[in-house]
Amino acid sequence: DDVRHLKRLLSLHGRDLLLKLQADLPEKFLLVNWKINKTVTLVRFDPSGKPTVIHNVTGRVQSGENKFSVILKNVQEVDSGLYSAVAGTLEGDKLLTEYKVTVQVSPVELIVDRVDSSSSESCDLHVTCRTHNAHISSTFRCVDRVCIQGGRERPEVTTSGASLQVYLLHNVIICNHSNQVHWTQDFNTTEHFYPLPVWVIAVCTAALTLILIVVLSVWLCIDRRSRTCKSK
Template sequence: MRPCVVLLFASLLTLCEAQGTIEAPVFVLKGRDLLLELDADPPDGVSFVDWKINKTVTLVRFKPDGEPHVFKDFTGRLEFPERFSVILKNLQEADSGVYSAEAGTSTGDELLTEYNVTVQGPVSPVELTVDRVDSESCDLHVTCRTHNSHINSTFRCVDQVCSQEVGERSEVTTSGASLQVYLLNSTIFCNHSNQVNWTNASDTTEHFCLSNAPSFHYGWVTAICTVTLVITAALYV
């Protein structure tokens, strides 16, 4: 049994397999499937094994000598790769909750496995904008923005060496995702992520600092050449 690995590259996540520890947290991208397995074999003499959500709603009942009985609300959404295992198809945010497997025995119900499942949708795209460039020191004033949140920060670059000076570095958005702006290898990143999905935008500091560097003006070239000619002529007088 493999543990559930939460991948930031959520497009690679096709099936999340829950690891059977009590209250194990599991994060699933909306629309994906979830595999639930028992952490241990049912005890001897078990009458049935139920998979439930939030302790009250039963998804399916397994009996030792019969086919799984799927309860009405989950008809067409469950698959059974092996005995006592369940694949719940096409999860939505409403499917978030505590999933548990309980064994019915002669002494009462026994909790076998429990998972705290959170279904999250993909995060929204982000936009990184440079609002202002102070040319003397090449201070970059930037905004990292999503559809419902934004943070501002300032980066200072001296001799092409940049650092993050002031402003916000991260924020939790209204949807519970994380919005971050940071500097890595002379590139400014604006990152929006939750436990199962991420998106970002970036731009290089050189793109702004070099374009704002003072140029060698043609008038100075003319003046230098003129002075040189005058000095040269004077030497031959």
């Protein structure tokens, strides 16, 4: 009977993944094929362990240091699938090892969609926490530089089994994404979005006006002197 050892492997996007032979080779075998989804042969080994790459996915498939092992370089989400090592014998093919590979993409991004300000003391922050295949939104109410979350405090579980959550910690909005192999987060402080007090706006406006008056006066003075020199 075939030796069937189905193993599940989780890998993070961009990592290298080693597929090792997890079974004894049958006597007088002719070759060992590593296949994906039971159809495409990636690497073929002769009985001495010498590899021949049959189907190389953009240069990212190579043999490993261990005999009859394969390395998937810089794995992408499209590399997810069923990988199997099959020994060819005179009696037929014999399944040696199977891996169910799942490549998970982890980057997460926090986006401030909109800032609604009703006065200089309060505002509403509408944010979205997203990954490549999921997103979650929430609203934060800020009054006198103190913010509270209006909803979506509980994490949302994506179809791939990952968890996506957006929450507030010490006036810092945190977007957290975690799965079986990795976790990552993005964040932003609420202070960046507080409306400016009225007195700050007034001072800035007055300062800009004064600067414009000074620049205009200097330019008029230079222009007047230039015309006087030309007339003389």
